[in-house]
Amino acid sequence: MQTLPALRAGALAFACALAPLAHASDAADLLTGIPRLACEATLCLSSSLQPGECSPSLEHYFGIKRFNRHGLDWNATVAARRSFLGQCPAATDPGMPERVDAISHGAGKCDANYLNRAYAALAYQWRIRGYRQATDGGTREPVYEVHALDTVTLTELPAWCVTYNDHAWTHELSVRYVGEPRMGGHWVKAEDFEAAQARWDAQHGGTWAQGWNFTLTDPRRGSID
Template identity: 80%
Template sequence: FGIKRFNRHGLDWGATVAARRSFLGQCPAAADPGMPERVEAISHGAGKCDADYLNRSYADTAYKWRKRGYRYDAATGNQEPVYEVHTLKTVTLTQLPTWCVAYNDHDWTYELSVRYVGRPTMGGHWVKAEDYEAAQARWDAEHGGQWAQGWNFSMSDPRQRAGL
């Protein structure tokens, strides 16, 4: 995990993965049955399969919105909808990347399980598997009932779609 390569923009994951693969390939057992796949999983997955990394890397913005009425546009002579829009931090990736599945499911890997809570259009995110039940219950309580009643949720701003 300590092997990291940087470029002028910060951490260079491609170079880091290559350096880790090269280092792990020096192990005498690296060519044993099943080990090339294991080396690949470690080099790709180490440090990139926890909730913090997934939430940072796949962060996006969702929108909670509803029409509040209409206003008259004197220039066009048309009525245009007026929207109330709130942005929501969200994570769009709801399935683990394949390298995380290979890394996490191997017999020699410490349990790194993470689970996705919620829905992408309503502020979903990754948590440690051990925290999932409480996090999902909290998300359900915070995102149901009055919070969601009468609102629409989308990954695009409705004002952009309406051309406003």
């Protein structure tokens, strides 16, 4: 992954990096109004580092919302945001249409915090402590000891997040999944993965796991995954 042009260099440097222009004088004309905001938004949405200079373009971008009679129309909102980003002069360069599409789908929805919230679920740590006679006099029933665990069921990124995170101009957006869904897995920033995975291994091994089963369904409620 390559590092983005330094943010302090501003939108002009980024726009020039994205779309080399035949005449330098054209850059000033292109980077005004909506085209300038679109280029700045493309820059700012390509990094987890978002200084105050990003505020106008990000406010404009996230302020683009479309509604229908049921509330927020996500598909229409994505299309409108894509159209806005498409007004950056670089948006038609090789690879950029896919980039703009990935940003419009993924911005704000591909970071660890969002993924952990959106795909949160419960897993179950359980074991059988004994048996008791069924109330109808039939086969004995198991007596379970069960503990609910917070977990995240999504272990692979959606396609647009892969494109969004792995583009050559993306900076510090990548995330990785730690652990297993049945044992409290979750997403972290890629830079924190090794430490997080080591911590998860230490917390979820040994006596914590010995003699226990781990499932995504409560064993007391029928079938077990």
